[in-house]
Amino acid sequence: MRLQNKIAVVTGAASGFGKGIAERFVREGARVVVADLNGDGAKAVAASLGPSAIGLGIDVSVRADVERMIGAAIGDFGGLDILVNNAGYTHRNGPMLEVTEEVYDRIFAVNVKALYLAAQVAVPHFRKTGGGVIINTASTAGLRPRPGLVWYNTSKGAVISMTKSMAIELAPEQIRVNCLCPVAGETGMLAQFMGEDTPELRTKFVASIPIGRLSTPDDMANAALYLASDEAKFITGVALEVDGGRCI
Numbered sequence: 404m405r406l407q408n409k410i411a412v413v414t415g416a417a418s419g420f421g422k423g424i425a426e427r428f429v430r431e432g433a434r435v436v437v438a439d440l441n442g443d444g445a446k447a448v449a450a451s452l453g454p455s456a457i458g459l460g461i462d463v464s465v466r467a468d469v470e471r472m473i474g475a476a477i478g479d480f481g482g483l484d485i486l487v488n489n490a491g492y493t494h495r496n497g498p499m500l501e502v503t504e505e506v507y508d509r510i511f512a513v514n515v516k517a518l519y520l521a522a523q524v525a526v527p528h529f530r531k532t533g534g535g536v537i538i539n540t541a542s543t544a545g546l547r548p549r550p551g552l553v554w555y556n557t558s559k560g561a562v563i564s565m566t567k568s569m570a571i572e573l574a575p576e577q578i579r580v581n582c583l584c585p586v587a588g589e590t591g592m593l594a595q596f597m598g599e600d601t602p603e604l605r606t607k608f609v610a611s612i613p614i615g616r617l618s619t620p621d622d623m624a625n626a627a628l629y630l631a632s633d634e635a636k637f638i639t640g641v642a643l644e645v646d647g648g649r650c651i
Contacts, residue, residue, distance in 0.1 A: 410435075411483075412487065414438045423621055425448060427624035428631070436475050439490070468519070500545040504553055514560045542585060546560075549596075581642075594604070596608075613649070
Protein backbone atom coordinates (compact mmCIF):
# COMPACT_ATOMS: atom_id res chain seq x y z
CA MET A 404 0.00 0.00 0.00
CA ARG A 405 1.39 3.35 -1.07
CA LEU A 406 0.14 5.37 1.91
CA GLN A 407 0.56 2.80 4.66
CA ASN A 408 0.52 4.44 8.13
CA LYS A 409 0.02 7.93 6.65
CA ILE A 410 -2.52 10.32 8.14
CA ALA A 411 -4.39 12.68 5.82
CA VAL A 412 -6.98 15.43 5.88
CA VAL A 413 -9.14 15.89 2.77
CA THR A 414 -11.50 18.86 2.55
CA GLY A 415 -14.60 18.97 0.38
CA ALA A 416 -14.67 15.20 0.79
CA ALA A 417 -18.40 14.52 1.15
CA SER A 418 -18.73 14.21 -2.63
CA GLY A 419 -16.98 14.56 -5.98
CA PHE A 420 -13.22 14.79 -6.23
CA GLY A 421 -12.70 14.95 -2.48
CA LYS A 422 -14.71 11.81 -1.85
CA GLY A 423 -12.76 9.99 -4.56
CA ILE A 424 -9.45 11.08 -3.02
CA ALA A 425 -10.50 10.06 0.50
CA GLU A 426 -11.65 6.65 -0.71
CA ARG A 427 -8.43 6.01 -2.61
CA PHE A 428 -6.24 7.14 0.29
CA VAL A 429 -7.97 4.72 2.68
CA ARG A 430 -7.62 1.85 0.20
CA GLU A 431 -3.90 2.65 0.03
CA GLY A 432 -3.47 2.39 3.80
CA ALA A 433 -4.02 5.94 5.05
CA ARG A 434 -6.21 7.13 7.87
CA VAL A 435 -8.28 10.07 6.71
CA VAL A 436 -10.20 12.97 8.20
CA VAL A 437 -13.11 13.48 5.79
CA ALA A 438 -13.99 17.18 6.12
CA ASP A 439 -16.83 19.06 4.44
CA LEU A 440 -19.28 21.89 5.01
CA ASN A 441 -21.88 19.13 4.61
CA GLY A 442 -21.20 17.45 7.95
CA ASP A 443 -23.76 14.67 7.48
CA GLY A 444 -22.28 13.87 4.09
CA ALA A 445 -18.76 13.82 5.51
CA LYS A 446 -19.81 11.46 8.28
CA ALA A 447 -21.59 9.18 5.82
CA VAL A 448 -18.48 8.93 3.63
CA ALA A 449 -16.32 8.24 6.68
CA ALA A 450 -18.74 5.58 7.91
CA SER A 451 -18.53 3.85 4.54
CA LEU A 452 -14.74 3.77 4.85
CA GLY A 453 -14.68 2.15 8.28
CA PRO A 454 -12.40 2.81 11.26
CA SER A 455 -9.70 4.39 9.09
CA ALA A 456 -11.81 7.51 8.57
CA ILE A 457 -13.63 10.11 10.62
CA GLY A 458 -16.07 12.70 9.27
CA LEU A 459 -16.30 16.32 10.32
CA GLY A 460 -18.55 19.21 9.36
CA ILE A 461 -16.27 22.21 8.93
CA ASP A 462 -16.13 25.53 7.10
CA VAL A 463 -12.65 25.81 5.58
CA SER A 464 -12.84 29.61 5.67
CA VAL A 465 -13.19 29.72 9.49
CA ARG A 466 -9.98 29.44 11.50
CA ALA A 467 -11.58 27.67 14.47
CA ASP A 468 -13.00 24.99 12.17
CA VAL A 469 -9.63 24.49 10.48
CA GLU A 470 -7.97 24.13 13.88
CA ARG A 471 -10.59 21.56 14.85
CA MET A 472 -10.01 19.67 11.59
CA ILE A 473 -6.23 19.46 11.96
CA GLY A 474 -6.66 18.78 15.66
CA ALA A 475 -8.83 15.76 14.85
CA ALA A 476 -6.11 14.25 12.69
CA ILE A 477 -3.52 14.74 15.40
CA GLY A 478 -5.77 13.86 18.34
CA ASP A 479 -7.70 10.93 16.89
CA PHE A 480 -5.10 9.43 14.56
CA GLY A 481 -1.86 10.65 16.12
CA GLY A 482 -0.46 13.04 13.51
CA LEU A 483 -0.71 14.59 10.07
CA ASP A 484 1.29 13.69 6.97
CA ILE A 485 -0.89 14.87 4.07
CA LEU A 486 -3.22 17.85 3.71
CA VAL A 487 -5.49 17.99 0.67
CA ASN A 488 -7.15 21.38 0.26
CA ASN A 489 -9.89 20.31 -2.13
CA ALA A 490 -12.97 22.28 -1.04
CA GLY A 491 -14.08 24.75 -3.68
CA TYR A 492 -16.79 27.24 -4.58
CA THR A 493 -17.82 28.97 -7.80
CA HIS A 494 -20.30 31.40 -9.26
CA ARG A 495 -22.73 30.49 -12.01
CA ASN A 496 -21.33 30.91 -15.51
CA GLY A 497 -22.29 34.38 -16.70
CA PRO A 498 -21.18 37.99 -17.19
CA MET A 499 -18.48 39.08 -14.75
CA LEU A 500 -20.33 42.22 -13.63
CA GLU A 501 -23.40 40.24 -12.61
CA VAL A 502 -21.59 38.32 -9.86
CA THR A 503 -22.51 39.80 -6.49
CA GLU A 504 -19.92 40.96 -3.98
CA GLU A 505 -21.21 38.37 -1.52
CA VAL A 506 -20.58 35.54 -3.97
CA TYR A 507 -17.17 36.98 -4.92
CA ASP A 508 -16.15 37.08 -1.26
CA ARG A 509 -17.28 33.50 -0.71
CA ILE A 510 -15.30 32.28 -3.73
CA PHE A 511 -12.10 33.79 -2.39
CA ALA A 512 -12.82 32.70 1.18
CA VAL A 513 -13.20 29.04 0.18
CA ASN A 514 -10.76 28.83 -2.73
CA VAL A 515 -7.94 31.06 -1.46
CA LYS A 516 -8.21 32.14 2.19
CA ALA A 517 -8.87 28.55 3.23
CA LEU A 518 -5.41 27.56 1.98
CA TYR A 519 -3.85 30.33 4.05
CA LEU A 520 -5.70 29.19 7.17
CA ALA A 521 -4.82 25.54 6.59
CA ALA A 522 -1.14 26.42 6.19
CA GLN A 523 -1.23 28.50 9.37
CA VAL A 524 -2.35 25.44 11.31
CA ALA A 525 -0.69 22.53 9.46
CA VAL A 526 2.77 23.89 8.63
CA PRO A 527 3.89 24.29 12.28
CA HIS A 528 3.00 20.63 12.81
CA PHE A 529 4.89 19.57 9.69
CA ARG A 530 7.91 21.49 10.92
CA LYS A 531 7.85 19.61 14.21
CA THR A 532 7.64 16.23 12.50
CA GLY A 533 10.23 16.87 9.80
CA GLY A 534 8.06 17.34 6.73
CA GLY A 535 4.73 16.78 5.06
CA VAL A 536 2.69 17.05 1.89
CA ILE A 537 0.16 19.69 0.85
CA ILE A 538 -1.97 19.18 -2.25
CA ASN A 539 -4.24 21.99 -3.40
CA THR A 540 -7.06 21.58 -5.90
CA ALA A 541 -6.64 24.35 -8.48
CA SER A 542 -8.17 24.08 -11.95
CA THR A 543 -7.48 24.34 -15.64
CA ALA A 544 -9.49 27.56 -15.17
CA GLY A 545 -6.40 29.09 -13.61
CA LEU A 546 -4.29 28.18 -16.65
CA ARG A 547 -6.67 28.43 -19.60
CA PRO A 548 -9.70 30.46 -18.48
CA ARG A 549 -13.18 29.99 -19.93
CA PRO A 550 -15.41 33.03 -20.45
CA GLY A 551 -18.22 33.51 -17.97
CA LEU A 552 -16.14 32.34 -15.00
CA VAL A 553 -13.90 35.36 -14.45
CA TRP A 554 -13.81 35.41 -10.65
CA TYR A 555 -13.58 31.64 -10.30
CA ASN A 556 -10.77 31.59 -12.88
CA THR A 557 -8.97 34.30 -10.92
CA SER A 558 -9.26 32.45 -7.63
CA LYS A 559 -7.75 29.32 -9.14
CA GLY A 560 -4.91 31.34 -10.65
CA ALA A 561 -4.21 32.48 -7.10
CA VAL A 562 -4.16 28.85 -5.93
CA ILE A 563 -1.54 27.98 -8.53
CA SER A 564 0.64 30.96 -7.57
CA MET A 565 0.21 30.21 -3.88
CA THR A 566 1.19 26.59 -4.44
CA LYS A 567 4.42 27.50 -6.18
CA SER A 568 5.23 30.23 -3.65
CA MET A 569 4.67 27.91 -0.70
CA ALA A 570 6.66 25.17 -2.38
CA ILE A 571 9.80 27.26 -2.80
CA GLU A 572 9.64 28.63 0.74
CA LEU A 573 8.92 25.33 2.45
CA ALA A 574 11.13 22.98 0.38
CA PRO A 575 14.16 23.28 2.72
CA GLU A 576 11.95 21.94 5.50
CA GLN A 577 10.89 18.89 3.45
CA ILE A 578 7.33 20.15 3.08
CA ARG A 579 6.18 19.49 -0.48
CA VAL A 580 3.38 21.58 -1.99
CA ASN A 581 1.73 20.75 -5.31
CA CYS A 582 -1.63 21.38 -6.93
CA LEU A 583 -3.98 19.54 -9.25
CA CYS A 584 -5.58 21.30 -12.21
CA PRO A 585 -8.63 19.29 -13.25
CA VAL A 586 -10.79 20.08 -16.22
CA ALA A 587 -14.56 20.25 -15.62
CA GLY A 588 -15.79 16.99 -14.18
CA GLU A 589 -18.74 15.04 -12.90
CA THR A 590 -19.14 16.96 -9.65
CA GLY A 591 -21.80 19.09 -8.00
CA MET A 592 -20.30 22.25 -9.51
CA LEU A 593 -20.58 21.17 -13.15
CA ALA A 594 -23.95 22.84 -13.73
CA GLN A 595 -22.56 26.10 -12.30
CA PHE A 596 -19.56 25.97 -14.64
CA MET A 597 -21.79 25.49 -17.66
CA GLY A 598 -24.57 27.86 -16.56
CA GLU A 599 -27.03 24.99 -16.81
CA ASP A 600 -26.61 21.26 -17.32
CA THR A 601 -27.96 20.44 -20.77
CA PRO A 602 -26.84 17.85 -23.33
CA GLU A 603 -25.88 20.66 -25.71
CA LEU A 604 -23.64 22.41 -23.18
CA ARG A 605 -22.08 19.12 -22.09
CA THR A 606 -21.24 18.40 -25.71
CA LYS A 607 -19.63 21.84 -26.01
CA PHE A 608 -17.52 21.32 -22.89
CA VAL A 609 -16.45 17.81 -23.88
CA ALA A 610 -15.47 19.09 -27.34
CA SER A 611 -12.84 21.31 -25.67
CA ILE A 612 -11.12 18.26 -24.13
CA PRO A 613 -8.94 16.36 -26.63
CA ILE A 614 -9.33 12.98 -24.90
CA GLY A 615 -13.07 13.44 -25.31
CA ARG A 616 -14.60 13.22 -21.84
CA LEU A 617 -14.99 15.10 -18.57
CA SER A 618 -12.73 14.38 -15.60
CA THR A 619 -13.77 11.93 -12.90
CA PRO A 620 -13.09 11.52 -9.16
CA ASP A 621 -10.92 8.51 -10.05
CA ASP A 622 -8.73 10.68 -12.30
CA MET A 623 -8.16 13.11 -9.45
CA ALA A 624 -7.68 10.37 -6.88
CA ASN A 625 -4.97 8.72 -9.00
CA ALA A 626 -3.11 12.00 -9.41
CA ALA A 627 -3.44 12.93 -5.73
CA LEU A 628 -2.24 9.49 -4.69
CA TYR A 629 0.95 9.90 -6.70
CA LEU A 630 1.69 13.37 -5.35
CA ALA A 631 0.99 12.24 -1.77
CA SER A 632 3.16 9.13 -2.01
CA ASP A 633 6.88 8.73 -1.50
CA GLU A 634 7.15 8.08 -5.23
CA ALA A 635 6.80 11.86 -5.64
CA LYS A 636 9.27 12.78 -2.88
CA PHE A 637 11.30 14.93 -5.32
CA ILE A 638 8.23 16.67 -6.77
CA THR A 639 7.21 20.08 -5.44
CA GLY A 640 5.75 23.27 -6.90
CA VAL A 641 3.97 21.43 -9.71
CA ALA A 642 0.57 22.37 -11.12
CA LEU A 643 -0.41 18.98 -12.53
CA GLU A 644 -2.92 19.20 -15.37
CA VAL A 645 -5.49 16.42 -14.98
CA ASP A 646 -7.35 17.56 -18.04
CA GLY A 647 -7.33 15.16 -20.97
CA GLY A 648 -5.25 17.64 -22.97
CA ARG A 649 -7.45 20.73 -22.39
CA CYS A 650 -4.47 23.01 -21.63
CA ILE A 651 -2.29 21.98 -24.57
